[in-house]
Amino acid sequence: MGTLLLGHSDCLLHRNSPGHPERVERLVAVNAELEGDAFSGLVREEAPLVTDEAILRVHPEDYLRKLERDTPQEGLLPLDADTVLGPHTLVAARRAAGAIVRAVDQVMDGAVKNGFCAVRPPGHHAETSTPMGFCYLGTVVIGARHALDVHNLERVAIIDFDVHHGNGTQDLVWDDERILFASTHQMPLYPGSGAQNERGKHGQIVNAPLSAGAGGAQFRQVMEDVVLPAVDRHRPEMIFISAGFDAHRDDPLANLDLVEDDFAWATGRLCDLADRHCFGRVVSTLEGGYDLPALASSVGAHVKVLMERGDG
Numbered sequence: 001m002g003t004l005l006l007g008h009s010d011c012l013l014h015r016n017s018p019g020h021p022e023r024v025e026r027l028v029a030v031n032a033e034l035e036g037d038a039f040s041g042l043v044r045e046e047a048p049l050v051t052d053e054a055i056l057r058v059h060p061e062d063y064l065r066k067l068e069r070d071t072p073q074e075g076l077l078p079l080d081a082d083t084v085l086g087p088h089t090l091v092a093a094r095r096a097a098g099a100i101v102r103a104v105d106q107v108m109d110g111a112v113k114n115g116f117c118a119v120r121p122p123g124h125h126a127e128t129s130t131p132m133g134f135c136y137l138g139t140v141v142i143g144a145r146h147a148l149d150v151h152n153l154e155r156v157a158i159i160d161f162d163v164h165h166g167n168g169t170q171d172l173v174w175d176d177e178r179i180l181f182a183s184t185h186q187m188p189l190y191p192g193s194g195a196q197n198e199r200g201k202h203g204q205i206v207n208a209p210l211s212a213g214a215g216g217a218q219f220r221q222v223m224e225d226v227v228l229p230a231v232d233r234h235r236p237e238m239i240f241i242s243a244g245f246d247a248h249r250d251d252p253l254a255n256l257d258l259v260e261d262d263f264a265w266a267t268g269r270l271c272d273l274a275d276r277h278c279f280g281r282v283v284s285t286l287e288g289g290y291d292l293p294a295l296a297s298s299v300g301a302h303v304k305v306l307m308e309r310g311d312g
Contacts, residue, residue, distance in 0.1 A: 003303070003310035004106050004115035005034060006099035008047040011119050013088035017076060021253060021290040022134040027120050030286065033296040034118060034303060041307060043112055047099035047119065049091070050142065054101050057145040058138050058172055063129040067136065079131050093121055093136040096285070100143030100240075103283045107238070108151045113310040114271075114282040116243075116303050122287040124166035124242045125191060133164065133191055140242050140285055141172040144179055147238050154178065157236035159227060160185070161219075161266055162244020162287040163254040165194030169242065170205055177202035180234040182227045184208045184219060186247070186254050206230040212255045216262040219247070223266060231273050238281040239274045241267070245289030245298035253290050260301040267305040280309060 012024050034042065055064055067090055070077055076084040096119035103115035123140060125133025144156045157180040158173070160166040165185040170193065173179040185194050187209035194207045208226040210218060231239070245263060247256040267284075274282045284306065289295035 001110070001113040001310060002041065002043045003307045004103055004112040005042040005044050005118060006047045006103055006115060007031065007118040008095040008099070010088065010095045011092045014092035014121055015076070015086050015088070016084055016134070020082070022121065025292060026289065026295060027118065029292040029296040030118050030299050033300045038300070039303065039307070041311070045102065047095045047117070048102055049094045050097035050101055054142050054146055055097065055137060057149055058141050060129060067131070083132055083134055089121065089136060095119060096121065096123060097137050097139045097142045100139055100283060100285050101146045104143050104147045104151065104238070107281050107283060108147070113280045114306050115284070116306055117285040118299070119286055122244070123285070124160060124162060124169045124244070124287050125164070126168040127171040132168070135168055138168050138172045140240050141169055143283060143285070144240055148178055153237040155180070155234055155236050156238045156240060157182065157231045157234050158240045158242060159231065159270055160242035160244070160287070161247065161263070162242055163247035163251065163256050164190055164244070164288060165207070166242055167191045167193040170198065173200070174205070175201045177204055180204050180206070180230060180236065182206040182208070182230050184210060184222060184227060186210055186212055186256050189254055204234070210256060213257055215257045216259060219256065219258055219262055220265060223269065228269055228273065235277050237278045238283065239270055239278065241270060241282065241284035242287045243284045243302055244287030245295050248289065248291060248294040248298055250291040250294040251289065260298050263298050264301040264305050267302050271305065271309040282306065
């Protein structure tokens with residue numbers, strides 16, 4: 001069936017302040033990696049713009065309209081200490097969300113088995129009505145709600161192995177018993193959320209914080225002991241991955257000390273659960289990762305596993 005790769009040049013137009021870690025070069029490095037011979041078998045598509053309807057399943061209309069009104073014609077509008085709104089920011093965010101919606105459609109239609117969205121800006125820090133942490137739209141939740149409300153799935157799971165807790169994803173799904181959200185992340189670290197006692201209205205949120213320097217062995221152990229059993233119990237009909245690679249040992253923003261093999265292992269274990277519960281349906285979207293070589297090689301390791309499973 002294959003693996004779908006979605007992206008768009010609009011995602012290169014969003015700019016942050018000089019020296020900002022979430023820079024255009026991140027996606028340039030990812031795209032260069034995925035142009036290699038090892039990835040020639042990918043099914044490649046350009047990401048469409050997400051519809052307002054898909055966004056409004058997740059965010060209130062007044063939030064979306066405010067982002068539109070505040071978008072400057074030139075320059076950058078600071079929204080918080082590290083999040084700015086530029087002329088092309090919202091278009092890029094709409095492409096990122098459009099990518100995950102298209103991936104869901106293609107996986108559900110049986111055109112491909114799984115998909116990866118090589119997009120920016122990331123999305124997992126965007127709360128219901130608050131952009132933050134380089135994020136503007138709750139991309140992965142937009143995809144999850146599309147799967148539930150348009151394709152009539154009953155249960156989905158979002159697994160987030162970005163080094164920073166996905167506070168936005170947690171906020172957006174807090175009341176939705178259909179969506180399991182499970183996160184591994186470094187703690188204490190930005191944004192300060194993600195304690196084990198944050199469980200959601202229906203107990204469907206599973207936080208598995210790790211201490212600085214935890215390394216691959218502890219990451220794999222908490223996945224095996226906490227995250228994977230929770231996903232298994234939820235019996236999702238599609239698995240979403242918030243694929244942040246800033247837990248890599250070379251990343252400048254944190255220090256969980258993971259390596260490429262850890263991300264590949266986690267991807268494989270999540271694909272095992274997808275094979276068990278949902279015909280292998282996995283949709284992954286890029287979140288963080290700020291050391292360019294580590295980001296590129298980690299994405300490559302992640303996508304190679306998706307391709308292996310997509311062709312199986």
